[in-house]
Amino acid sequence: EIVLTQSPGTLSLSPGERATLSCRASQSVSSNYLAWYQQKPGQAPRLLIYGASSRATGIPDRFSGSGSGTDFTLTISRLEPEDFAVYYCQQYGSSPQTFGQGTKLEIK
């Protein structure tokens, strides 16, 4: 199975700053089938990005995804207070689909 490693484990930033989250796969992700989710405490994950770079319905354009093969990035251009949460990547190109361990984005 494909192992996804997210870095950093925790990212401390201030509102208004730019956030860059990384997701590295142990082997190439087929068709760049890579998604990103945001999860706040006590809530279900929320889909942000699919297909590595396509924003899900209703997601603000400050969220963007990029990358291909084994290296993928989620960028939040200008952090809003509501963006502080845990972010997960997921590959769904190969079975079993797998998730990364998460990056916690916290307020500095």
Added chain:
Amino acid sequence: QVQLQESGPGLVKPSETLSLTCAVSGYSISSGFYWGWIRQPPGKGLEWIGSIYHSGSIYSNPSLRSRVTISVDTSKNQFSLKLSSVTAADTAVYYCARGGSGSYRHYFDYWGQGTLVTVSS
């Protein structure tokens, strides 16, 4: 708006079978898409359990496959999960979700709120 709601016992004894149902509203399961189960142990990450199509086609995680049964009831617009021979390691929040791509290779675009299942005697 697509909505999903998990239901089932919050406490299961070791060695018994965990049973959960996901009721879907706002979309007919018969119309398509895969419908999946994902779990999250307390304080940990997400693990895909398996997904089912309305026709009954199932994909599941090999790590759980021998213990997992997923079924769909299109007449009730719901799908279900059974996990047998549970241990404390199966304690988690269980989510049901819709596979958004319409393919067996799918992300999840709509999620239930999740239900905590604790395995304990």
